[in-house]
Amino acid sequence: MSDHILRGRTEEEVLWFRRRGFLQAAAAWTSMGGFAAAWAQQRSNVVDLQGDAIVNGERLRPGAFIQSGDQLATGPNSTVVFVVGSSAFHVRQNSRLVVERGATLNSISVLRMLTGAVVSVWGKGSSRQITTPTLTAGIRGTGVYTEIFSAEAYRTYFCNCYGVVELASGGDRATSRADYHQSFWGEPQPKGGRLLTPARAINHTDEEVEYVAKLVNQQPNWVAMGRRGEKDGRGYMEPQPEYMHPVGPPAPAPAR
Template identity: 65%
Template sequence: MTQHHLQGRTEKEILWFQRRGFLQAAAAWTAMGGFAAAHAQQRSNVVQMVGDVQVNGRRFSSQQTVQTGDDIQTGPGASLIFVIGNASFQVRQNSRLTVERGRSLTAVSLLRLVTGAVASVWGKGYDRSIVTPTLTAGIRGTGVYTEVFPEQNSRSYFCNCYGVVNMDAGGDAAVSRADYHQAFWGEVEPKNGRMLTPARAINHTDEELEFLAQLIDQRTAWQIAGRKGVKDGKGYMDEQPATPHPAVR
């Protein structure tokens, strides 16, 4: 189990990938052909659902399908894992988000997170975005973790777990190139004159990104490299890289 730090989350919540129910569901999802087969056979694209979930204001069941354009809300203790096209998502409890339609019915162009948290892996493709109350992340193929903290006036957290992401918060912009977890805060008020500031890696694990990648037949950057870096939020394999965190430039 990789090192991880918690802030307002519990071990049980972020270790969802260890549950027997999920492992069985993930194995069945892969064996049945993944999203392409589910879409062709008009089956649900939900890999696993736990607890109370509402979609577009109505109670949702695991036999239904999450579609682009849907508004998703999870209750206390709930979790929702689903796949749309070449992107996979794990929505934490007490979250609300919208997956907006892209170039087709099976492509997400924008994930708008209002509150709560979601881990996601995106296959390669055209530009897409994740938007929170205080930051915007432009992505292509990558794995990320995003969280909005309502108790901190919707201060937003974003970790580019691997890949290239264009970050923006209140006019502060940076290009994030990460091999291993490069993390940012989107501030509500300027901090040392900056709206985009460095963060450490919190509330997510390597293993959950690996499982989400597997659901769309992908591998994480550290799986491909065959090694892991130091999970300090700086985004590099080496502990003391020559390049500083992009939010402090």
């Protein structure tokens, strides 16, 4: 089990992938051919549902299909795992988001997050984004964890677990290239003059990213490389100085 730090989350939330029901559903999803087969056979693309989820104002029923263009919300103690095209998502409890349509019905242009937390894995492609109230992430092919801290003026936590992401918050910009969890805050107000600041890896595990990736036949970099790195939020396999983070160490407070 990989190391993880929790902030406002429980062990049960981050170890959801251990549930027998999910493991059976994930194995069945893969053995039956994944999304292409589900689409061709007009089967649901919902791999796992716990509790209640609302899609376009109506309760998500067994056998339903979540597609681009839909609005999705989960309630307390409710989660949903689904796949659209080459992208897979685990939406945690108390989340609200919009899955905006891309060039085709089975492609996503924007995952517009309003509240909550999502683990997502994206196949290679262009013109995809994750947006929150305080951060925009341009997605290539990658696995990421995004969480909005509503009690902190919608401060956003964003981890590029592996891959390449273009980040923006206000006028701040950064390119994130990570093999192993490169983490950021999207600040609601500047900290040390910055709206993009470095963060540690919190509230998600290697294993849950791995399970979501398997649903779209992906491997995180650390699986392909056969080893884990330093889970310090800097994104590298080997320990690195603090300044090696793309947005550097926290800026000093301005002189008075």
